[in-house]
Amino acid sequence: MKKSALIILALICFNCKKETPTIAISGTWKLVYAEIIENDSIQIKDLENTEFIKIINDSHFAFFNQNKTDTTNFYSGAGTYVLNGNTYNEVLSFTESQNLKNHKFSFKIQISGDTLIQSGIERIKAAGIDRTITEKYIKIN
Known part of the structure; x- marks a missing residue:
């Protein structure tokens, strides 16, 4: 009887889906802070x-920038992303710059408490x- 229980337990464990922990990036x-x-x-x-x-949900991101006192220097962008471990890949689908449209940006991210740090190389010859x-972000919701 013990042998049968062990075999069943082994089969159950073998068929269990191994899930990798995900980083809580939505928000x-x-x-x-930004350094170039x-x-x-x-x-x-x-x-x-x-x-x-920057607003991130389960599959998309959007960012918005503007001056605090007026509407000058407003820009924004949005698209999809894939998070694999601490590798965060964005595809910028919505932007006013044709040279950046549909470009894939790859970043390493780190989240500690309410702080998100992302870093990577941006290389776009056409632009x-x-x-x-x-970049360092603080979660505001």
């Missing part, structure tokens, strides 16, 4: 007069972009 995130490394120089984005948020970025 609304506010950019609090390009041509051996480091630029820290001045966020004093601008607001940038003249070749830089490394690091």
